[in-house]
Amino acid sequence: MIPDFARTSNRLAAYLRARKARSTLMGLDDRLLADIGITRGDIARAVAGHVSR
Secondary structure, three states, X not given: OHHHHHXXXXXXXXXXXXXXXXXXXXXXXHHHHXXXXXXXXXXXXXHHOOOOO
């Protein structure tokens, strides 16, 4: 039971971090996104860790 709770809480925490990261990146203007090397279309993949530089 405890491992299930820990796994669920870890997944929830990861989801909330990703949601916050997406929200923060979406709040940046295109120029700032270009400065860090991504486009608005790359945000979801970048948050998921699938964009290489």
